[in-house]
Amino acid sequence: MDLFLFLTFALIAVGCAVNLLVQRHPISSALSLIGVMGSLAVLYLLLGAEFIAAIQVIVYAGAIMVLFLFVIMLLNAGEEERTKKSKLARVLGLPLLAVLLAQLAYLIWRNFSDAPGVKFGGYVASTQQLGRALFRDYVLPFEVTSILILVAILGAVVLARKEIQR
Amino acid sequence: MTVPLSWYLILSAVLFSLGVAGFLFKRNIITIFMSIELMLNAVNLSLITFSYKWGDIGGHVFVFFVIVVAAAEAAVGLAIIIAVFRNRGTLNADDLEEMKL
Numbered sequence: 001m002d003l004f005l006f007l008t009f010a011l012i013a014v015g016c017a018v019n020l021l022v023q024r025h026p027i028s029s030a031l032s033l034i035g036v037m038g039s040l041a042v043l044y045l046l047l048g049a050e051f052i053a054a055i056q057v058i059v060y061a062g063a064i065m066v067l068f069l070f071v072i073m074l075l076n077a078g079e080e081e082r083t084k085k086s087k088l089a090r091v092l093g094l095p096l097l098a099v100l101l102a103q104l105a106y107l108i109w110r111n112f113s114d115a116p117g118v119k120f121g122g123y124v125a126s127t128q129q130l131g132r133a134l135f136r137d138y139v140l141p142f143e144v145t146s147i148l149i150l151v152a153i154l155g156a157v158v159l160a161r162k163e164i165q166r
Numbered sequence: 167m168t169v170p171l172s173w174y175l176i177l178s179a180v181l182f183s184l185g186v187a188g189f190l191f192k193r194n195i196i197t198i199f200m201s202i203e204l205m206l207n208a209v210n211l212s213l214i215t216f217s218y219k220w221g222d223i224g225g226h227v228f229v230f231f232v233i234v235v236a237a238a239e240a241a242v243g244l245a246i247i248i249a250v251f252r253n254r255g256t257l258n259a260d261d262l263e264e265m266k267l
Contacts, residue, residue, distance in 0.1 A: 003168075014184070020204065021187060029197050048218060052214060060236070104176075104179035118218060125226050148238055159249050
């Protein structure tokens with residue numbers, strides 16, 4: 001059952017990620033990214049991360065992607081246009097990307113091929129444990145995060161404000 | 167039936183590579199930004215996997231912070247995209263090349 005769930009949702013995630021690349025309209029890309037995030041939430045549940053799975057759905061697939069869709073609709077972004085420029089990225093990027101993937105896969109295989117398998121319920125990080133770690137060991141980064149969010153709010157408001165005519 | 171740990175990590179590597187591919191090949195600036203989010207998601211998956219492997223809560227805390235920073239980044243980045251669109255009237259990354267040598 002674990003294997004079945006993993007394979008199903010891993011295939012959905014990879015398929016949606018490929019669809020993100022293939023689609024030319026930003027709305028289709030955004031919807032396939034939501035598919036990736038939803039299936040990743042199921043994988044987080046399989047790995048025993050229940051709180052992370054919840055905020056993945058609520059914050060990532062909910063809030064952040066709604067922001068993306070809102071901007072796509074606000075700017076009325078149409079289909080992507082093909083351009084003659086930047087062939088270099090395609091010619092040089094694809095082989096380098098294959099090298100990157102092969103290297104990562106080789107390193108993972110060499111270091112973790114004999115690691116014990118993942119079983120549902122093998123390690124469950126409860127929300128209580130996460131909260132205790134967050135507010136005891138990581139309380140300073142947590143507080144700094146609030147400043148970061150404040151700066152981000154101010155920055156977003158200033159950047160997106162309409163210029164006042166002088 | 168257990169799932170090998172390396173499969174999760176390889177899935178994460180594949181998703182990361184697809185994100186890099188989107189970053190390189192897509193020309194719409196919003197789609198490029200979505201590819202960055204895809205890369206962040208791939209890294210989150212590997213952090214959670216390592217957290218499972220070592221039985222340590224630290225990976226979850228880092229994923230929490232990554233999600234918070236991604237939210238802030240999305241707000242600022244999309245504001246920048248709106249400002250760029252207002253000044254240039256285009257979302258095509260190839261038309262924004264003033265800083266190229």
